Amino acid sequence: MNDCIFCKIIAGEIPCKKVYEDDDLFAFHDINPMAPVHFMVVPKQHIASLAETDASHAPVLGKLFAKLGELAKSQGLPDGFRTIINTGRVGRQEVYHLHVHIVGGPDQLGHMLPRNK
Numbered sequence: 001m002n003d004c005i006f007c008k009i010i011a012g013e014i015p016c017k018k019v020y021e022d023d024d025l026f027a028f029h030d031i032n033p034m035a036p037v038h039f040m041v042v043p044k045q046h047i048a049s050l051a052e053t054d055a056s057h058a059p060v061l062g063k064l065f066a067k068l069g070e071l072a073k074s075q076g077l078p079d080g081f082r083t084i085i086n087t088g089r090v091g092r093q094e095v096y097h098l099h100v101h102i103v104g105g106p107d108q109l110g111h112m113l114p115r116n117k
């Protein structure tokens with residue numbers, strides 16, 4: 001097993017607040033939420049970042065993106081949400097296991113993300 005913290009969360013070796021799990025995907029709340037609702041969706045397969053993907057990852061990436069809207073609604077975000085993927089050093093990625101942040105909550109986004117008008 002590698003050292004990846006998200007692989008350990010997926011394996012149940014580190015506790016988390018789980019949102020969803022199936023054969024290919026895992027979703028859990030961010031330990032340091034930046035909004036009333038903030039969870040992450042990850043492939044169970046260890047992919048370090050979006051910079052490491054190629055055509056072989058298309059099925060799992062397609063499955064992941066096709067699930068985001070349903071998961072967001074299930075977490076109480078019927079009016080929309082912010083989707084964030086940080087990639088690499090310049091993208092300020094902290095955990096090198098590909099993850100999509102889903103961030104939302106009533107009228108919070110303007111305060112938390114300066115570029116959001």
Ligand code: 5GP
Nearest residue numbers: 005016028029030031032086092093094095
């Ligand atoms: P990144 O900057 O890589 O896109 O974001 C990594 C995210 O993972 C951060 O928002 C951070 O709060 C979250 N995180 C880091 N370690 C843990 C952990 O052990 N458990 C959970 N639930 N989230 C974590």
Ligand code: ZN
Nearest residue numbers: 004007046097
């Ligand atoms: Zn991993």
